[in-house]
Amino acid sequence: MLFAHDTECGLTVTAALVNTAGPDREGLPDVAALDDFFTAHSWTGRHEHTEAELRSVRDLRPRLRRIWHADPDEVVAIVNGLLRESNALPQLIRHDDQPYHLHAVPRDAPLAIRMAVEAAMALADLVRSGELSRLRICDHPDCDNVLVDLSKNRSRRFCDAGCGNRAAVSAYRARKAATRS
Numbered sequence: 001m002l003f004a005h006d007t008e009c010g011l012t013v014t015a016a017l018v019n020t021a022g023p024d025r026e027g028l029p030d031v032a033a034l035d036d037f038f039t040a041h042s043w044t045g046r047h048e049h050t051e052a053e054l055r056s057v058r059d060l061r062p063r064l065r066r067i068w069h070a071d072p073d074e075v076v077a078i079v080n081g082l083l084r085e086s087n088a089l090p091q092l093i094r095h096d097d098q099p100y101h102l103h104a105v106p107r108d109a110p111l112a113i114r115m116a117v118e119a120a121m122a123l124a125d126l127v128r129s130g131e132l133s134r135l136r137i138c139d140h141p142d143c144d145n146v147l148v149d150l151s152k153n154r155s156r157r158f159c160d161a162g163c164g165n166r167a168a169v170s171a172y173r174a175r176k177a178a179t180r181s
């Protein structure tokens, strides 16, 4: 593992959240979709199942996406802003079956706030390790999903949405077409 477990989880879930806002697709169209996201990413704690909660989670995404395009000083400004606005106070806690990890807001804080803080805490770790280059945009020409490269040799190029396969198929077809001509 490159980073602490909660850092890696925080980065992965943040990328997944950012990627629910596509240029021509809404991955969180309704409260049920947010419920699915909540469950799929093993969130626990307060969850209201309301339109207001959904709106605040959606509104967080552009700010988080910005981090993938920003220079280090701007990343720091965004991270510090998120921590300050959420009144983050890091505390080691243990819950469910998980070992001690950091929470910086109470478990009954609104979901969007906890998502913001989860992202900010994980990114703070990345900044401190000088590893911001692990935040990348998918290499597939038709995709602008964000990704976090947690591979040892920094070899990850594609997002989770099947772009690696799509690229392999196009490369195969191109090779075949080249042999034929």
Ligand SMILES: [Zn+2]
Residues within 6 Å of the ligand: 095, 098, 101, 103
């Ligand atoms: Zn926790």
Ligand SMILES: [Zn+2]
Residues within 6 Å of the ligand: 138, 139, 140, 143, 144, 145, 158, 159, 160, 161, 163
């Ligand atoms: Zn992709």
